[in-house]
Amino acid sequence: MKRITAFIVAASLMVAGIAVSGSAGRAITIKGSDTMVILGQRWAEVYMKEHPGIVIQVTGGGSGTGIAALINGTTDICQASRPMKPAEKTKMKERYFTQGTEIPVAKDGMTVYVSESNPVSQLTIEQLRKIYVGEITSWKDLGGPDADINLYGRENNSGTYVFFKDNVLEGEDFAPAVATLPGTASVVNAVSKDPNGIGYGGAAYAKGVKQCAVAVAADSVAYPPTKEMVENGKYPLARDLYWYLRTKPEGDIKKLVDWVLSPSGQAVVTETGYFPVASKATAGK
Amino acid sequence: MTLIRYALCASLLMGGAHWAKGEEPESDSLYDQLNQVTDQMAGVQERLAIAESDIAKLKKVKITGYVQARYEYHDDAIGSPALGTTSSDKKNQGQLLNRFFIRRTRLKAAFQASPNAAGAVSFDGSASGVSLKDAYVSVTEPWSQLTFTLGQFNWLFGYEISFSSSKREFPERARWARTLFPGERDRGVKVETSFLVEDRYTLGLQAGLYNGNGVDDKSFNSNDPNKSKDVIARATCGLGFLDFGVSGYWGKQFNPSDQSIPAQQPSTTDKIRYGVDAQYFYELPRLGGGVLKGELVAGKEPKNAKGFLSGDTTRNVLGLDIVWAQNLRERFQWISRLDFYDPDRDTEQDQTTTYGLGLIYFWDGNSKLKLIYEIPKTAGKNEVKDNTITLEWVYTI
Numbered sequence: 001m002k003r004i005t006a007f008i009v010a011a012s013l014m015v016a017g018i019a020v021s022g023s024a025g026r027a028i029t030i031k032g033s034d035t036m037v038i039l040g041q042r043w044a045e046v047y048m049k050e051h052p053g054i055v056i057q058v059t060g061g062g063s064g065t066g067i068a069a070l071i072n073g074t075t076d077i078c079q080a081s082r083p084m085k086p087a088e089k090t091k092m093k094e095r096y097f098t099q100g101t102e103i104p105v106a107k108d109g110m111t112v113y114v115s116e117s118n119p120v121s122q123l124t125i126e127q128l129r130k131i132y133v134g135e136i137t138s139w140k141d142l143g144g145p146d147a148d149i150n151l152y153g154r155e156n157n158s159g160t161y162v163f164f165k166d167n168v169l170e171g172e173d174f175a176p177a178v179a180t181l182p183g184t185a186s187v188v189n190a191v192s193k194d195p196n197g198i199g200y201g202g203a204a205y206a207k208g209v210k211q212c213a214v215a216v217a218a219d220s221v222a223y224p225p226t227k228e229m230v231e232n233g234k235y236p237l238a239r240d241l242y243w244y245l246r247t248k249p250e251g252d253i254k255k256l257v258d259w260v261l262s263p264s265g266q267a268v269v270t271e272t273g274y275f276p277v278a279s280k281a282t283a284g285k
Numbered sequence: 286m287t288l289i290r291y292a293l294c295a296s297l298l299m300g301g302a303h304w305a306k307g308e309e310p311e312s313d314s315l316y317d318q319l320n321q322v323t324d325q326m327a328g329v330q331e332r333l334a335i336a337e338s339d340i341a342k343l344k345k346v347k348i349t350g351y352v353q354a355r356y357e358y359h360d361d362a363i364g365s366p367a368l369g370t371t372s373s374d375k376k377n378q379g380q381l382l383n384r385f386f387i388r389r390t391r392l393k394a395a396f397q398a399s400p401n402a403a404g405a406v407s408f409d410g411s412a413s414g415v416s417l418k419d420a421y422v423s424v425t426e427p428w429s430q431l432t433f434t435l436g437q438f439n440w441l442f443g444y445e446i447s448f449s450s451s452k453r454e455f456p457e458r459a460r461w462a463r464t465l466f467p468g469e470r471d472r473g474v475k476v477e478t479s480f481l482v483e484d485r486y487t488l489g490l491q492a493g494l495y496n497g498n499g500v501d502d503k504s505f506n507s508n509d510p511n512k513s514k515d516v517i518a519r520a521t522c523g524l525g526f527l528d529f530g531v532s533g534y535w536g537k538q539f540n541p542s543d544q545s546i547p548a549q550q551p552s553t554t555d556k557i558r559y560g561v562d563a564q565y566f567y568e569l570p571r572l573g574g575g576v577l578k579g580e581l582v583a584g585k586e587p588k589n590a591k592g593f594l595s596g597d598t599t600r601n602v603l604g605l606d607i608v609w610a611q612n613l614r615e616r617f618q619w620i621s622r623l624d625f626y627d628p629d630r631d632t633e634q635d636q637t638t639t640y641g642l643g644l645i646y647f648w649d650g651n652s653k654l655k656l657i658y659e660i661p662k663t664a665g666k667n668e669v670k671d672n673t674i675t676l677e678w679v680y681t682i
Contacts, residue, residue, distance in 0.1 A: 072650025073615060086487075094452050096612060097566050097574030099525055156344070171400070180337065246615075247573050 027055035028253060032066020032079035033159050034183045035202040036241055039106060039272045040079050043260055046268055050259075054252060060183065063159025070244055071095060076253060078244040081108065081159030081202070082166075092246070101245040105260050107275040109225030110163060110237035113191045113199045113209040120144040122213040122222035125236060128168050131198065134175030139196060151178040152190045152199035160184065163239055164200050203230075204273030230275045241274065350392040350407075350682040351451035358383040359673040387411055388677070389450055393419065401425040418470060418500075430478055437472045437500070441491045441519050442532045443560050443580050445606070451681050454610050454618070455641055456657060460626040461582050461604020465558060468501035473514070479521075489521040489530075497536050497556075513537045513553065526566050534558035538587045554599060558584030573612035581605050588629075600629040618645040620657070634665030643675075652680045 030040050037060040044056035061069075066078035071091050084092070084100060092100045112128060114120055120142050123131075130136040131149060140146045153174060154161040165171065181187050184201030191197040192208040203211070203225050215222035216236045229235040249257045259265050266276035359382055393407035407419040421436030439447040445458050446469045457463065475493035482488060497515040515536030522529055537553035564578035582604040605625045612618050624639040643657030655677040662668060 073647065074650060093566065097576040097610065098568055099566075176338070247568055248570075250571065 027057050028077065028256060029075045030056060030058045030077045030079060031061060031069045031075035032244075033063045033081040033241070034060040034154075035081045035108065035158075035160050035205075036079040036106075037183075038204060039241070039269065039274055042268050042272050043265060046264075047256060047259055050264075051255075054256075056256070062155065062157035063162070064157040067244065070100070070246060073246075076245070077256075080242045080244055081239065082162045083240075083242065084244060096246050098247055101248050103243045103245070103249075103257060103261070104240040104277050105243045106241040106266075106269045106277060107230055108239055108241050109203045109230040109235050109275065110160065110167075110200060110239055111203045111206050111225045112212040112214060112237075113188060113197075113201065113206060114212055115191060115195045115197055116208070116210050117195050118144060118210060120212070121210060122215065124215045124218050124220075124222070125168055126217065128214070129170065129172070132164070132169055132174055132178065133172050134177060145196075147196045150194050150197045151175060152187045152194075152197055153178040153180055154184070154187065154201070155180050155182060160201055167237065167239075168200075202274070206273075227270075227275055238275075240277070345397055347395045347397070348393070348682065349395070350390075351449075352390050352678075352680045353388040353450065353456070354385075354678045354680075355388045355456070356383070356385050356676040357673060358675075360670045388456065391418065391451070392682075401427055416500075431476055432478065433474065433476050435474045437470055438475070439469055440466050440471055440495065440499070440517060440534075441475060441477075441493050442466060442517055442534055442558065443519075443582065444528075444530065444562050444564065444578075445580060451679055454608060454620040454645065455622055455643075456655065456675050456677050459580065459604065459606035459622075459624045460637060460639065461580075461602070461606070464626060464628070465582070465584065465586070465602070465604070466499065468499045471495040471497065471499045471515075475517075486525070487521075487523040489519075489523070491517075491519045491521075493517045495536075498539075515556070527563065528566075529563040530561070532558075532560040532562070534560075534584070554587040556584070556586060558582055558602075569611070571614070573614060575609070575611035577607070577609050579605065579607040586628075601631065603627045603630055616647045618647070619643075620645060634663075636664045638662045638664075651682070652678065654678050 030044070037058065040058040044058050048054055048056055063078075063080035063082050066075065066080055067084060067088050069075040070078040071088070084102065089099050092098060112123060118139070120139060123142065127136065127142060131142075132151060132153070136142065137149055138146065139149055151174075153164070156162075165174065179190070181190060181199075184205045187199035187201050188205045188207065188209055191199040199209075211225055213222035213224040214236050221234075223229040223235045225235050225237070230238045243257065243260070245253065245257075261277070269276045388411065390410040391407055392410075393405060395403060395405040397403040402422070402424050404422045405419055406417075409416050409418045417437065419436075419438055421434050421438045423432055423434040425432045441447060443462070445453070446462055446466050450456075458469075462469070473493055473495035475491060477489065477491040479487055479489040493516070495515045495517065497513075513536075515534065517532065517534050519530055519532040534557065536556040538556045539553055560580060560582040562578070562580040564576055566574060566576050568574050582602075584602050585599045586602050588598050588600045603625075604627070605623075607623045608620065609622075610618055610620045620641075620643050622639070622641040624641065625636065627636040629635055639659055639661040641657060641659040643655060646654045646656075648654060655675070657673075657675045657677070659673045659675070661671055661673075
C-alpha cells in the first residue's frame with residue numbers, strides 16, 4: 001500500500017506539471033520552409049499589429065527541419081512547401097498518436113529563374129529534368145548561347161528541393177554540378193549575377209531575374225508562373241504551401257489559422273507574391 | 286608664343302609619360318591582386334566542392350541510438366521485470382529489492398548509398414556486455430518495389446516486436462512477446478512491399494524465412510538449431526486512424542534430447558502461432574491524441590521446449606495485451622496496459638495477468654521520463670508478491 005501511495009504521489013506531482021506547461025501567454029512559434037519565411041513573417045507582422053499581446057516568432061531552416069521541430073515539440077506551427085512524407089507521419093503518430101493537421105495556406109508557382117540577359121525564356125519539364133540531372137550541359141542545346149549551364153539549387157532539407165526532385169527529376173538525383181545554396185534568395189542572387197545560370201524557387205523571390213514559362217511537353221503550350229496560370233492550374237509547377245500542426249488547432253493558434261485563411265490573411269499572400277488558396281471553411285471545423 | 290606652346294606640349298607629354306610610368310606599376314599591382322584573389326576564390330571553391338562532396342557522403346550515414354537508464358523497486362529478490370521472470374521461491378518473497386541499472390544502450394548505424402540499397406548494423410550494451418542486435422542489407426527492386434533484406438533483424442510478427450524500445454510506452458514488451466519471441470530477432474531473409482491505395486490507405490505484405498530460435502538461443506552464434514527454416518508472413522492495412530494486421534508463424538522446434546530417434550534424424554515438433562493486432566488513434570479536445578491498441582496471439586508450442594521427446598505432447602498458448610495511452614497536452618502521457626499470458630490453456634492456474642499504469646514526461650524532443658507501476662497476478666496458488674515500480678529515463682540520439 002505504501003508503494004502504491006508513493007507511486008500515486010509521484011504521479012500526481014508529474015501531472016501537476018501539466019498545469020504549468022500550458023501555452024497561455026507564450027509566443028507562438030512558426031518554423032520551416034525557407035520559401036515561406038517572408039510570407040510567415042508578413043503574416044506575423046500584420047497579425048501582431050491587429051492583435052496586441054500576441055507574439056509570433058517566425059524562422060526558416062527548411063520544410064524538413066520544420067517538420068522535425070514539430071515532431072520534437074520545439075515549434076507550434078510548421079511551414080512546409082511540400083506534404084509530409086509517410087516516414088514523418090509515422091514519427092508523428094508514434095509520439096502524439098495523430099497524423100498532424102495539414103492546412104493548405106497558400107499556393108506557389110515553383111519558378112525557374114534564368115538571367116535577364118539569357119534569350120531562353122521557356123522550357124519543358126523534360127528539358128528541366130535533363131538540365132538538372134546533367135544530361136544537357138550547354139545553353140546551345142536549348143536555343144541559347146554556346147555556353148555551359150551553371151546550375152543552382154537548394155539543400156536537401158528544403159521542401160523546394162524535394163518538390164523539384166519529385167515533380168521535375170522524377171525522383172532522380174541532382175547532378176553533382178548543382179551548387180547548393182542555403183535559401184531561395186541566395187539562388188535568385190546567384191542567377192541574377194550569372195548570365196549562364198539557372199535556378200529554381202518560389203515565385204515571390206523572383207527579382208532581377210527572368211522567370212521561364214514552363215510546358216508539360218514539347219508539343220504543349222508553355223505557361224508563365226502568373227497568378228492567373230497558377231490559380232487556374234495551367235502552370236505545371238504550381239504547388240500548395242502548408243501549415244502543419246500536431247493536433248487540431250485550438251485557442252490562440254486556431255484564431256491565427258482562421259485569420260490566415262480569411263480574406264485579410266489571404267490578401268497578405270497576394271501582397272507577398274504568392275497565390276491565395278480557394279476560400280474554405282475555417283480550420284479545425 | 287610658339288616656343289611656349291612647344292614647351293607646354295613637351296611638359297604635358299613628359300607629364301603624361303610620367304603619369305603613365307607611375308600608373309603602370311599600380312595597374313600591374315591591381316591586376317596581380319585581382320588574379321591572386323581569383324586564384325584564391327578558385328581554391329576556396331575547389332575546397333568547398335570537396336567538402337560538400339564529403340558532407341554528402343556523411344549524410345548517407347545515419348547514426349541513431351538510445352540509452353535506457355532505470356531505477357527499479359520491486360518485491361521479489363529474484364524476479365526481474367526486465368527479464369520477464371518472477372520467483373516462486375518463498376524465501377525471496379517480500380524481500381524488497383531496489384536497484385539502478387542500464388537496461389539498454391543501443392547504437393545503430395545505417396548507410397544508404399542509393400535509393401534502392403541500404404545496410405545497417407546495431408549493437409546493444411548492457412550489464413551483460415555488448416551484443417550484436419541488427420546486421421542486414423536491404424535492396425529494393427525498382428520495378429516491383431519489393432524490398433529484400435538478408436541478415437539479422439526483427440521477427441516480423443505483430444507490431445510490438447519490431448516497435449523500438451525507445452518509442453514503446455511500457456519499458457518491456459508484453460509477456461507473450463518476451464516468452465515466444467525472446468530477443469525479438471533472428472537471422473534470415475525477408476521480402477516486403479507496400480501499396481498506397483487511392484491515396485487513402487496503405488496495404489503492406491511481408492514474408493520471412495528464419496533460422497528459428499532467435500538471438501537469445503545459446504547455439505545462436507554458431508548454429509542453426511534445425512535443418513528446417515521457420516516461416517513468418519504478415520499483412521497490414523493502415524487507414525490512418527486505424528491500423529491492423531494479421532501474422533502467421535510456422536516453424537519447427539528441434540528436440541536434441543530425444544534419444545528415441547537417431548542423431549542423424551533429430552525429431553522436431555511443430556511451433557505454430559497466429560496473431561491479430563489493431564491500433565485505433567483518436568484525438569480529444571485540449572488533451573491531444575490517444576491510442577487504443579491490442580494484440581492477440583494463439584499458438585501451439587512443444588510442452589517442454591528444452592527436453593521435448595517425440596512421445597510428448599504440445600501445449601496451446603494464448604497471449605493478449607491491450608494498451609491505452611493518452612497524451613495530456615504536450616508533455617505528459619498517461620499509459621495503461623493489460624498483459625495476459627497463458628502458457629498452457631489446458632492447465633489451470635498458470636496464467637499471468639499484469640496490470641500496468643504510468644506516466645511519461647517528455648523532457649524535450651530527445652528524452653523522456655517514465656514512472657510505471659506494474660502488478661502481475663498469477664492465477665490461483667502460484668500468485669507471488671512481485672509488484673514493481675520502474676522509473677526510467679530514455680535518451681534518444
